[in-house]
Amino acid sequence: MSNTPVIEIRDxxxxxxQLEVLKGVSISAEKGQVISLIGSSGSGKSTLLRCANLLEDxxxxxxxxxxxxxxxxxxxLNRRPANQKQLLRIRTNLSMVFQQFNLWSHMTxxxxxxxxxxxxxxxxxxxxxxxxxxxxxxxxxxxxxxxYPAQMSGGQQQRAAIARALCMEPEALLFDEPxxxxxxxxxxxxxxxxxxxxxxxxxxxxxxxxxxxxxxxSDHVVFLHQGLIEEQGSPDQVFGxxxxxxxxxxxxxxx
Ligand code: ADP
Ligand code: MG
Numbered sequence: 001m002s003n004t005p006v007i008e009i010r011d012x013x014x015x016x017x018q019l020e021v022l023k024g025v026s027i028s029a030e031k032g033q034v035i036s037l038i039g040s041s042g043s044g045k046s047t048l049l050r051c052a053n054l055l056e057d058x059x060x061x062x063x064x065x066x067x068x069x070x071x072x073x074x075x076x077l078n079r080r081p082a083n084q085k086q087l088l089r090i091r092t093n094l095s096m097v098f099q100q101f102n103l104w105s106h107m108t109x110x111x112x113x114x115x116x117x118x119x120x121x122x123x124x125x126x127x128x129x130x131x132x133x134x135x136x137x138x139x140x141x142x143x144x145x146x147x148y149p150a151q152m153s154g155g156q157q158q159r160a161a162i163a164r165a166l167c168m169e170p171e172a173l174l175f176d177e178p179x180x181x182x183x184x185x186x187x188x189x190x191x192x193x194x195x196x197x198x199x200x201x202x203x204x205x206x207x208x209x210x211x212x213x214x215x216x217x218s219d220h221v222v223f224l225h226q227g228l229i230e231e232q233g234s235p236d237q238v239f240g241x242x243x244x245x246x247x248x249x250x251x252x253x254x255x
Pocket of ligand 2: 045046047
């Protein structure tokens with residue numbers, strides 16, 4: 001069972017009211033795999049990530065975490081996770097990094113990174129502090145522990161958000177356009193950190209518009225179009241020999 005996926009999504013359907021956003025999407029990430037999700041704005045990429053870590057409800061299909069299926073109650077638009085303990089365990093094991101960093105402005109960087117392990121996981125404070133300092137050093141901002149988010153560049157803030165996600169010691173990391181809010185010169189410092197995590201063998205699902213990064217670090221690339229997987233494959237297949245016309249068109253606009 002060594003290749004049981006860390007996250008597996010089977011035939012997922014999600015609508016906002018009448019708007020069908022995911023129309024039956026299956027995707028999985030095995031331990032150590034990097035999966036990139038690409039596609040036009042509005043194709044459902046963020047929704048898929050948010051459904052995967054149960055920030056968003058879905059109406060049909062299964063989500064499995066290390067082989068364990070999410071337990072649901074109700075059905076259709078009334079379907080919700082049934083087991084709060086399971087929900088918390090899954091959510092804390094799939095740490096999310098958002099486009100807009102979402103750091104707490106009234107806390108220092110160190111406090112930001114320490115907050116969830118202590119309050120959500122009940123971890124020991126001094127151990128967590130040591131880990132937080134280690135992860136901040138790892139992303140190259142070990143000297144920013146006592147600084148507030150507003151005093152840092154976007155690239156530094158996003159690296160702090162990555163350290164915060166790592167400090168939860170999750171099974172997998174989910175990134176939603178982690179470099180989209182950054183100026184090009186700051187983008188690369190974040191790309192470098194993400195590449196380092198990929199090289200370490202971390203399990204990751206990354207929504208990105210950065211095709212170069214996706215090509216460099218992914219084991220598998222998924223192209224989403226209007227709530228369905230239009231094409232998927234290795235980076236060489238998807239970027240080097242795209243079959244679908246929609247993917248060809250998408251790629252011709254994104255270089
Ligand atoms: P992407 O991340 O690929 O740009 P999203 O998953 O954000 O796409 O959005 C997919 C579709 O769902 C879009 O049409 C968007 O307007 C819609 N949508 C996203 N979030 C909501 C929401 N909270 N309420 C209603 N519609 C939403
Ligand atoms: Mg999005």
